Amino acid sequence: MSTPHINAQLNDFAETVLMPGDPLRAKHIAETFLDDAREVTSVRNILGYTGTYNGKPVSIMASGMGIPSMSIYARELIVSYGVKNLIRIGTCGGIGSDIKIRDVIFAQGASTDSNVNRARVQGYDFAAIADFDLLVNGVEAAKRLGISAKVGNVFTTDTFYQASTDLYQQLDKLGVLAVDMETAGLYGVAAEYGANAMALFTVSDHVITGEATPSEERQNSFNEMVKIALESI
Numbered sequence: 559m560s561t562p563h564i565n566a567q568l569n570d571f572a573e574t575v576l577m578p579g580d581p582l583r584a585k586h587i588a589e590t591f592l593d594d595a596r597e598v599t600s601v602r603n604i605l606g607y608t609g610t611y612n613g614k615p616v617s618i619m620a621s622g623m624g625i626p627s628m629s630i631y632a633r634e635l636i637v638s639y640g641v642k643n644l645i646r647i648g649t650c651g652g653i654g655s656d657i658k659i660r661d662v663i664f665a666q667g668a669s670t671d672s673n674v675n676r677a678r679v680q681g682y683d684f685a686a687i688a689d690f691d692l693l694v695n696g697v698e699a700a701k702r703l704g705i706s707a708k709v710g711n712v713f714t715t716d717t718f719y720q721a722s723t724d725l726y727q728q729l730d731k732l733g734v735l736a737v738d739m740e741t742a743g744l745y746g747v748a749a750e751y752g753a754n755a756m757a758l759f760t761v762s763d764h765v766i767t768g769e770a771t772p773s774e775e776r777q778n779s780f781n782e783m784v785k786i787a788l789e790s791i
């Protein structure tokens with residue numbers, strides 16, 4: 559079997575799929591953290607792998623960037639491959655004044671400038687929220703690993719390059735912690751098709767102060783987040 563965007567066979571994916579945006583990150587995670595990892599899909603170089611972690615089957619597959627890309631892969635994974643749990647493991651831009659680069663953030667909910675979730679409910683607001691059990695398991699895994707993490711609302715944008723920081727200043731006042739480009743879409747698709755979703759990030763830069771993670775440190779903080787996600791399964 560295959561779908562328009564995934565060329566894996568039925569049963570190639572585990573029940574739980576971890577989704578970074580970047581295909582090379584998916585490859586790195588599979589090669590670094592999983593046992594017996596094998597590539598299961600490579601359409602458009604959006605790479606996907608399945609292996610085991612501590613004996614438990616788990617898959618890693620890239621989402622690409624942005625809500626449309628994430629939504630295509632999340633829907634095909636759920637509907638065609640029977641995936642139950644989708645955990646986004648990404649980078650984000652910090653918004654809050656107490657958010658520091660390299661922090662780990664769990665997206666309890668995801669606001670957005672996209673219309674995709676309103677389109678699901680006849681133009682009304684839809685509260686895009688994480689699956690409670692996945693969120694609690696993630697937060698507890700972070701505690702066990704001794705990694706402090708923040709939990710709260712994030713903002714998913716279609717516009718990586720904003721014209722000004724005005725929007726982010728307003729979001730800061732509303733307590734929004736960080737910005738990414740996929741989570742609100744992932745939560746909407748999971749709700750529509752009956753799966754569980756959750757997202758966590760490492761902060762790669764701060765969109766108000768302009769601070770950014772030095773590239774050599776980026777991989778270390780990314781690996782910490784991956785460890786949390788894998789230990790939460």
Ligand SMILES: O=P(O)(O)O[C@H]1O[C@H](CO)[C@@H](O)[C@H]1O
Nearest residue numbers: 578579580623648649738739
């Ligand atoms: O690091 P990833 O998971 O790709 O996430 C963030 O990075 C990309 C933008 O550079 C967007 O996809 C955004 O959500």
Ligand SMILES: O=c1cc[nH]c(=O)[nH]1
Nearest residue numbers: 649650651737738739
């Ligand atoms: O979506 C993102 C991710 C990282 N940094 C940003 O500014 N935006």
